[in-house]
Amino acid sequence: MAMNVFDIVGPVMVGPSSSHTAGAARIGLVARALLGGEPVKADILLHGSFAKTWRGHGTDKALVAGILGLAPQDERLRESLTLAEAVGLAVTLREGELENAHPNTALVTLTDADGRTVSVQGASVGGGNILITRVNGMEVAVTGQYTALIVLHRDAPGTIAAVTEELGAHGVNICSFRLSRSEKGGAAVMTIEMDGSPEASLNDRVAGLPNVVSSTMLRPV
């Protein structure tokens, strides 16, 4: 995937580590966006180098800052644990092992006041860049650099064509596409990253297509 100048001269971020701090904050931001509401509970599992060095890098503060909606460059990141307490976000953090995961991986499970939950597994792959690899256990591939659609659907012929046709009708260019499914005819998920800034209405149109269970639009973080 084509990187751009701000992947190299950037991001603007609160230190000390682009992968352990800025990338962690962005994983938190994606998790919050996918929950789509205000989280009241955050369970964080840290894997690999994240598990070994989170204290010194403020990885916990960065993840919680992202979960609270603070950008990696927001200087309140330093006090995010205090902020979480103030807004009633209960945070638990553990160190653990995830199978076949990148060394800098976090698994973030968020719950909102209505009991809705989302679990997001993301890796911080260097320079503040991230790759979200699982959402609710299903394989995805989201970098947070582009506007993305995460489309949960039934594995049925013509579904991908219908979705991409909708994108084409909106003049939207796809820069990456990934499909994974549990089994033939079962639950499947499309991850589509797009150029430019497609309108939010595109998401509603996609969500209304046959065989589509839900669609979530994720803006760049």
Added chain:
Amino acid sequence: MPETLSYRSIAGLVEAAEAAGVRLSALVLRQQAAQLEQDEAALYETMRQQYAVMAEAVAAGCAPGVRSASGLSGGDACRMLEAQRSGAILCGGLFTDAIAKALAVSEWNAAMGRIVAAPTAGSCGILPAALLAVQAARGLPERDCVMALFTAAAVGMVIADRACIAGAEGGCQAECGSASAMAAAALVEVCGGRPAMLDAAVSIALANQLGLVCDPVAGLVEIPCIHRNAAGVAHALTAAQLALAGVRSPIPADETILAMKRVGDALPPALKETAEGGLAATPTARRLYEQVFGKPRG
């Protein structure tokens, strides 16, 4: 000017800029504006803001009392400024100023201050120090320095594509080495060097740090990272000075970049950010680990 520009090789970038008869940054700005579907003025403005954050980080890092949460770092930029004030300096103006600025930004980063990763946070002091010091020394217009960030970024994109920019993958040569190569290219451009000189600047800066390991004490971006940022800007100044004098690198930049990748692959994991080798494995480092985390390293 072409809207297509490939970030697969330094030689290709140099050739495109020489053929167009413009600074490399002008080509990069145009191509990136097309890629990101923004106009050039907007993209320039975003980069100008990055430069402003760099300057803020220098100022913040120069203030007395900057300390990291671990307590392992802070105060070295102040020591350099004090030495400058009292005249107790070995090297003259630009050089001393550049290493002081590199320390300031790196110490500010370690203190959870706001910085621009360039290309990473661990190496964030080198590019701002080079450009801000030369801007002050020569009274350069801000626009030249902001544009040079596009050239630096293009160099970084090639390195990221052909090798890597993460210490965990390639060691410190991939972080501070890459930052120095980017800064050297930026310096050559703002000093009026021809695009052809960029190749030597990049190659020499990177070659002189080939094999540099990533061995952060207690796993933190402090020791030796902060001092390596000071050394990194010194390497950038050296490489840029050589290139501007017409010195050429016998090994082309693209081959040096590939050599960096191979050296990085050959480095054992203990020397790639895991804090299990190099300085991180010294008795003092073990003691500092215990001091910071309250328990021996497991």
